[in-house]
Amino acid sequence: MFDTGGISLKPGAGMEDMTMDMAGAGTVAGVMKTLALRNAPANVVGLVGLVENMPGHEAQRPGDVVVSMKGDTIEVINTDAEGRLVLADVLWFAQERFKPAGVIDLATLTGAIIIGLGHENAGVFSNHESFARAFLRAAETEAEGAWRMPLGEAYDKLLKSRIADMKNVGGRPAGSITAAQFLQRFVKDETPWIHLDIAGVASRSDDSILAPKGATGWFVRSLDRLVRNGWEG
DSSP: OOBOOTTSOOOSTTGGGGGGGGHHHHHHHHHHHHHHHTTOSSOOOOOOOOOOBOOSTTOOOTTOEEEOTTSOEEEOSOTTOOHHHHHHHHHHHHHHHHOOSOEEEEEOOOSHHHHHHTTTOEEEEESOHHHHHHHHHHHHHTTOOEEEOOOOGGGGGGGOOSSSSEESOOOSTTHHHHHHHHHHTTSOTTSOEEEEEOTTTSEESSOOSSSSSEEOOTTHHHHHHHHHHHSOO
16 A cells, blocks of 8 residues: 555655555545445445555565466566556456456556646546446546546557566556556456546645545545446446
8 A cells, every 4th residue: 555666666755645555445445435325226346455565575576577366477677566466456356256347446556647637637548438438427527537548559569578478567658558558458358447547636735625635535426426327226
């Protein structure tokens, strides 16, 4: 839940702000509490990957090759791109265990999404048009900024590895997109899926209309709205 970067250590200045790296898990917990408090007539499962990324004698190293729950091999180029390794296994577990009608993951996944969208919109990636449109409508209703980002096979070449099925990072170009492309490899073709990169919106340095500065709970309301609009019955 705290990300130092591991062996690929982040700069010390500002590392205290990495308490916000648990925002994806916090949002999932918030959505589940919201649905439970209003007794939502919907079958929704919330999963959180509870891990920390710390340097130490057992830490993952750049150059390691790890095996995912799916069975794909991954060359670790940068240990600070650990969140997508965790998400890959959580996504695969969710599909194998629960056979869901749709999957949404949330993560403070990339700094690149902040460069692209700032602190007003989260990045929305999806393999399913109607599912994505339903979520974007819900986010617009709740005034939680969300912007559709592209996916495409052309980005996959940036993840090619000489010694494994893929690398865990694709370099600086299109960093948030290659992160989403990485995750998509662990989503079955028949599973509608949305990836929400909330790195830019999860925490604010100023007060909002709903809360003091700090954690925002961004997308708790939108996901509750999405369930209300189309998944209750």
